[in-house]
Amino acid sequence: MKAFFADQIFDGKKLIDNAVLIIDEGKIVWVGAENEIPSEITLPTLRKHVSFIMPGLIDCHVHLALLNHTPVSPIDWALCSVEAMQHLRELRKAGVVACRDLGSNDSIIIGIAKAQRQGLLQDMPRVVAAGAALAATGGHGTNISIECDGADEFTKACRQVIKNGAEVIKVMMSGGVNSPGEEPGPPEVNEDEIIAAVREAHARGRKVAVHAHGNTAIRRSVNAGVDSIEHGVFNSEDLIEQMAAQGTALVPTLCAPYYAVQEGLRVEPDNPDHKRSQAIVAEHNHNTRLAFEKGVMVCMGTDAGCPFNPHDRAFYEAVLLHKTGIPALDVLRIATLNGAILLGLDKELGTLDAGKQASFLILDTSPVKDIEALCADKQIYIQGKKVE
Numbered sequence: 125m126k127a128f129f130a131d132q133i134f135d136g137k138k139l140i141d142n143a144v145l146i147i148d149e150g151k152i153v154w155v156g157a158e159n160e161i162p163s164e165i166t167l168p169t170l171r172k173h174v175s176f177i178m179p180g181l182i183d184c185h186v187h188l189a190l191l192n193h194t195p196v197s198p199i200d201w202a203l204c205s206v207e208a209m210q211h212l213r214e215l216r217k218a219g220v221v222a223c224r225d226l227g228s229n230d231s232i233i234i235g236i237a238k239a240q241r242q243g244l245l246q247d248m249p250r251v252v253a254a255g256a257a258l259a260a261t262g263g264h265g266t267n268i269s270i271e272c273d274g275a276d277e278f279t280k281a282c283r284q285v286i287k288n289g290a291e292v293i294k295v296m297m298s299g300g301v302n303s304p305g306e307e308p309g310p311p312e313v314n315e316d317e318i319i320a321a322v323r324e325a326h327a328r329g330r331k332v333a334v335h336a337h338g339n340t341a342i343r344r345s346v347n348a349g350v351d352s353i354e355h356g357v358f359n360s361e362d363l364i365e366q367m368a369a370q371g372t373a374l375v376p377t378l379c380a381p382y383y384a385v386q387e388g389l390r391v392e393p394d395n396p397d398h399k400r401s402q403a404i405v406a407e408h409n410h411n412t413r414l415a416f417e418k419g420v421m422v423c424m425g426t427d428a429g430c431p432f433n434p435h436d437r438a439f440y441e442a443v444l445l446h447k448t449g450i451p452a453l454d455v456l457r458i459a460t461l462n463g464a465i466l467l468g469l470d471k472e473l474g475t476l477d478a479g480k481q482a483s484f485l486i487l488d489t490s491p492v493k494d495i496e497a498l499c500a501d502k503q504i505y506i507q508g509k510k511v512e
């Protein structure tokens with residue numbers, strides 16, 4: 125048993141001053157104000173005084189094994205797996221204790237998630253894996269997708285990835301922000317196709333996460349009852365209100381355009397795709413803040429693994445969410461509790477409550493006062509073990 129005395133604890137919902145976190149065998153025993161410790165709890169002799177404690181971050185949108193080529197040989201598969209493990213380690217160093225892989229070459233990440241369910245890799249961030257995504261033939265991200273056309277093929281592909289072990293279904297609903305079409309982020313999947321995928325996934329107890337940039341793609345997705353809109357750049361007030369009413373989550377992945385602009389333009393200053401990414405940032409920020417204000421469950425996701433978007437800076441998504449105008453305390457809820465709910469892990473993670481996993485961060489400065497405190501060196505505990 126070990127007790128952490130902190131100037132302040134964010135427990136996933138609220139701030140507690142002069143607080144204590146007591147852990148044992150990888151689980152949380154008690155958390156609360158120092159002067160409210162129940163008499164039946166004997167304080168352990170192992171005590172540590174720290175500044176700030178909060179639950180570990182939950183990254184709802186990563187790609188652990190996104191490669192530019194399709195693996196064809198066992199050597200490539202081994203290479204992909206080792207790269208994925210390295211990316212997982214980088215996410216951990218950034219303070220992430222659980223992540224959701226939304227598309228990888230076939231089933232590699234499902235293998236990692238299965239290994240964790242067998243008790244391996246317990247000191248690594250918990251992985252929830254989609255396996256291969258579902259996309260229209262020739263659509264967005266076909267290198268990590270099963271290409272399908274028509275409701276029957278979407279149904280079939282959905283059953284196939286579930287058979288492979290997918291815990292969540294990813295559908296590529298639109299092109300990218302730079303894809304040619306009548307509208308930015310043009311739709312690629314039809315109404316009947318997404319309805320079929322959602323029906324199949326929900327019948328089998330899986331959530332559906334959709335890559336959707338353009339307004340038509342978002343509209344079709346929300347109407348079909350998907351569980352989360354990923355990116356959601358060209359959202360609109362009517363759809364945001366519908367999302368809030370239905371309980372559709374938003375994972376804006378602000379890091380994706382941020383790094384495309386910051387790093388992409390530095391490395392390739394004339395690339396028109398990066399310039400267009402720059403042009404959408406203001407609208408993306410506006411729609412993200414509006415979604416928060418209208419009561420949509422916003423969750424933190426980085427899209428790490430996409431070009432220029434590094435796994436070891438996952439915490440920066442929280443900084444970018446705050447920069448849209450969302451208060452820091454709400455950003456912390458978004459980055460912890462909301463993600464745990466979306467990933468179906470809120471019985472184990474997301475808040476510091478008795479009985480949950482002792483997976484938390486120790487910071488020198490309160491991120492409520494300065495959100496960039498999340499970027500500084502921190503101590504990271506996963507299931508009671510200090511891992512960084």
Ligand SMILES: [Zn+2]
Pocket residue numbers: 185186187226427430
């Ligand atoms: Zn992605």
